[in-house]
Structures are given as structure tokens and as C-alpha cells.
Amino acid sequence: MSPRYAIYFSPAKHSAWWTFGAHWLGRDEHDNRTLSQPEAAGIAPAELQTITAEPRRYGFHATLKAPFHLSDGHNEADLVARLGRLAQALSPVALGPLQLATLGNFVALVPEAAPAGLHTLATACVAGLDDLRAPLSEADLARRRSAGLDAREAELLALYGYPYVLERFRFHMTLTGPVDDAMAQRVRLATAANLAALNAQAPLALDRLCLFVEHDSGAPFRRVIDLRLSA
Template sequence: MRYALYFTPPEHDPLSRAAAHWLGRDPFDGSALPTPEVEGFDAAEMADVTAEPRRYGFHATLKPPFALAAGRSEGELVDALGRFCGQAPTFTIPSAVIGQLGHFFALVPEQPFTPLQAFAAEIVEVFEPYRAPLTDADMARRKPETLSETERANLVRWGYPYVMDEFRFHMTLTGPVKAERATAMRDLLNSRFADFVGRPLSISGLALYVEKERGMPFTIHSWLPLSGA
């Protein structure tokens, strides 16, 4: 069993619904949804390009997947999440856009946003006592030899390379997209998510996602509003 703390909008938020139908799966109840029919991409290509984010469900990573530390229970983690959300104020990213990170696409802030960086760092630190240390196999999966010095230090200290100063908020919408398909995919995403592109994105709650066995789809155990929500 692994847990993760992710941001996602509430279950019935229009963005949650749009993303669930895009990815073909609803992480709130685990239900599969039909692969979207879109111009220029056949069903097989769409299923393939959304396969990786489909398993995780629509989200932005804040505390990456972790096993519980020895002596900690799920109930304690849920209680800690409730306490944190009860004192953390809601805030809004001024504008979200479709961005390309390497070979994949995601909904990202249009500009760096300091309150978001601070919020993510606080979550990593506050919930660190609930994280079991990485195993040697976990460390190897991250290919530390390919990471920068700072990323390797984060991996050792926090169990994940892309936290603290290396954190980049992103709500993943595709897996790797071939270079020759990238422009078409960007245009498609800007069209599909036109209602959300260039608009504010409210950070109004936190979700506890659960992976019952490694490699299984993540589902939402709890979604809790922040105190200002």
C-alpha cells in the first residue's frame, strides 16, 4: 500500500470532470470512462498517450507516493491531513496554461507563483514523519546517476528528486508524445481545455490518493477542503 498527497479540484468541479473524461478514468470512484474521440488522433493513439497519467488520476503531485513509516497508521495519516487542511488557507494560481515538460503535456502555472512553491514545500516537510525510507530498489528506480546533485540530495532526504527548489507544479494530461505529434497535441489540449486555459486555478483542497498494490491505479481515499474553501 502506498499513499500520496495530491492537489486535484473537488469531484464535481468542471475541471475534474473534463480531465477524467480526457484521461479515461475517474480517480474519485475508480471508474473507467470511454477514450475520447478527437480529430487527428485515433482511439489507440489516445489510449496509449494517456495510459500513464490515467493510472495516477488527474492531479498535481505535492507529497509523492510513499509507504507508511513503521508505527504509523492510515488513520493517523488521515487525521494529520485533516489538521493540516483545517489551518491551511485556500489560494489561487492567477493563470494556468497548457505546458510541455520534456515529452509530455500538463496544465501548469503561466508564471512562477511563490505561494504555491511554499505550500508544496510545507506539505513535503509536514508529512515526512509518515513516510517510510526508500528501499534500495526504490532508489534505483529513480536512476540517481541521471539526476543533478540537488535532485539526488532531495531523493535521499525527501524520497523524491523534484521537491523544494526543484518542484514544478503540473497536472499531467499525457504521457510521452512523439516530437512530430507535439504541435497537434498542444493544439488539441488547448481546444479541449479552453475553458480552463488562461484562467485562475483555485487550490481549495488536498486529496489523499491510495495505491493498494504497486502498479495498480491510484484512487482517492479522501478529499478535504482547505480552511478558506
């Protein structure tokens, strides 16, 4: 099975935001190493382990171009070269304060206000690299459509292999898998002090494109290269 690649944003390793997110999920995505999870007030260790199981496989990140197989005639070196040129053409985006939001049935970090230039950057990652993406299989298309997409999302899925792009894009950094409203509120309370300190002391900027790879189906995604935005 060929690997799948994804273009994500993740904060610099050992930065304050990365330390928070990676330890919350319990995994260092660089070397697939287990990390100790924090003591979360109101959430038992076993509960935290369970609710973070799904996002743990992907690592602490925000999706810019969703996982894809490479199209025929392209290899990882081609992708890295194109990603490097794209990074040189893009400027960092200040994300402003982040807050917790419940998106569907999971909890994620999202900007409090729409950051200037963010959608332009995300669109460049989706459209500017799409010739490197292999078309989705009919099984993958059917699986995505079964999630109850509206007409525009189905159109975007057919065009770009993912329904939440262009005007449907929403920057988010996932902190949990599916949770109920009560657990979502417990996550909010457990992280409130940390988020307030991070927003005040370490304002976050989207300053890099990160290439992640899933070597085998269902395997943890590994972070293999960071490319700084330098326009």
C-alpha cells in the same frame, strides 16, 4: 505488500476542470471507473488511449507529496489526522490560467505564471508529513538515481524520497505519457479550445489536499478523501 499513499491536488469531482481532465485520461479515480474519452481533433481514439495509459493509473492530479509507504508505527488513520490538521493550517492558492507545456517527454498543464504561495504550500506538504514516510528501499533509490539526477536532486531524493521538491518543485497536471514532439503539438491543438474556455469561465484554485492510495503494487491509485484548505 503495504499500500502506498500520495498527497495530490485534484479539482472537485464534477467540476469543469475535473470533467475535462478525468475524461481526457479516461478514468474516474474515485471509484476506478472507466470514462469515455473525448473526440480529440487530429488524434485517433486508439492513439489517445495509448498516450494517456501511464497517467490514467494515477488519475488527474498534481503531485504535492509523491507516493510513499507509511513508516513503522503509523497507520492510515494517523495520516488522515495529520493531513486534516495540515489542511486547516493552509489557505487556498489561486493557480491563474493554465497552459500546456512539454516537461521532458510528456505533456502537462502548468500555471502561466508562478502563483503566490504555491511553493510554500507544497513545501509544507513535503516536509510537514515526512516523518510518516518510510525510507525508500535501496532498489527504489537506485531506480530514481538512474534517471540522471543532478547533485541537488540526488540530495533531495535522499532527504524526502523524491527529487522534485522544495526549489525543484514544479506544479503540473499530467495529460500524457511519453510522446514525441509531433504528438505533443497535436495534443496542444486538440485541447486549445477547451483550455481557453476553462481558463476564462472556471479559474482554478488549489483548494484541497487529496489522499490517494495504491493498494497493491502497480494497481490504479484511488482517491479516498478530500480535505478542504481552511486557514
